[in-house]
Amino acid sequence: AQSVTQLDSQVPVFEEAPVELRCNYSSSVSVYLFWYVQYPNQGLQLLLKYLSGSTLVKGINGFEAEFNKSQTSFHLRKPSVHISDTAEYFCAVILEGAQKLVFGQGTRLTINP
Amino acid sequence: EAGVAQSPRYKIIEKRQSVAFWCNPISGHATLYWYQQILGQGPKLLIQFQNNGVVDDSQLPKDRFSAERLKGVDSTLKIQPAKLEDSAVYLCASSVYSTPTYEQYFGPGTRLTVT
Numbered sequence: 376a377q378s379v380t381q382l383d384s385q386v387p388v389f390e391e392a393p394v395e396l397r398c399n400y401s402s403s404v405s406v407y408l409f410w411y412v413q414y415p416n417q418g419l420q421l422l423l424k425y426l427s428g429s430t431l432v433k434g435i436n437g438f439e440a441e442f443n444k445s446q447t448s449f450h451l452r453k454p455s456v457h458i459s460d461t462a463e464y465f466c467a468v469i470l471e472g473a474q475k476l477v478f479g480q481g482t483r484l485t486i487n488p
Numbered sequence: 489e490a491g492v493a494q495s496p497r498y499k500i501i502e503k504r505q506s507v508a509f510w511c512n513p514i515s516g517h518a519t520l521y522w523y524q525q526i527l528g529q530g531p532k533l534l535i536q537f538q539n540n541g542v543v544d545d546s547q548l549p550k551d552r553f554s555a556e557r558l559k560g561v562d563s564t565l566k567i568q569p570a571k572l573e574d575s576a577v578y579l580c581a582s583s584v585y586s587t588p589t590y591e592q593y594f595g596p597g598t599r600l601t602v603t
Contacts, residue, residue, distance in 0.1 A: 379530075384528075407589050416596065417596055418492065418579060418581070418593075418594030418595050418596050418597060419531070419581075419594040420594070421591045421592070424589070424591075467530070469588050473588075474544060474586075475536065475544060475588055476533065476588055478530030478532070479530050480528065480529050480530050481528075481529070481530050
């Protein structure tokens with residue numbers, strides 16, 4: 376069975392510092408990978424996705440992620456965070472041929488001034 | 489473009505009572521999803537509709553949960569009777585197509601507390 380692991384439940388960083396949110400998946404077949412963001416009291420919003428092609432994917436709000444097949448990872452990065460990036464971030468995966476998203480447990484990003 | 493609408497936003501009920509949640513997807517979106525998000529976990533798919541037909545309900549506890557999407561637009565998710573472990577946020581999402589690689593647009597969710 377496929378699974379998604381987000382290695383950190385909470386990540387505190389200072390404003391304007393870089394951040395990396397880690398995501399690993401377990402699958403021996405091709406996968407599609409996603410990062411969603413959930414701001415307080417709002418629904419989830421797609422940040423970026425990897426379907427094929429370049430392993431470096433750029434998303435909204437200055438975020439990017441890199442697909443690493445050998446390490447089965449899809450870590451999310453931003454070079455300089457803002458207070459407005461405070462939110463919960465979810466990594467999700469779809470197995471090739473499958474029909475549904477499977478989400479990780481989420482990482483709460485807290486930005487300190 | 490209006491987003492996915494859900495109501496109510498919050499609901500508190502006692503165990504063994506029944507409850508219903510409503511979702512109105514983005515206009516023109518054929519696919520509708522209901523997810524359950526328990527505190528500290530990621531969303532889990534309960535049921536997926538394509539127009540008014542069910543595509544996947546493998547994780548829906550059918551002894552107490554039911555969902556319908558009459559006329560292929562609005563949808564209702566019902567729990568009867570509720571248990572303490574049903575306390576969660578229930579998210580509705582919609583998508584243009586059923587292929588899950590297409591972006592899903594999420595509503596704000598309904599937070600259910602069962603006491």
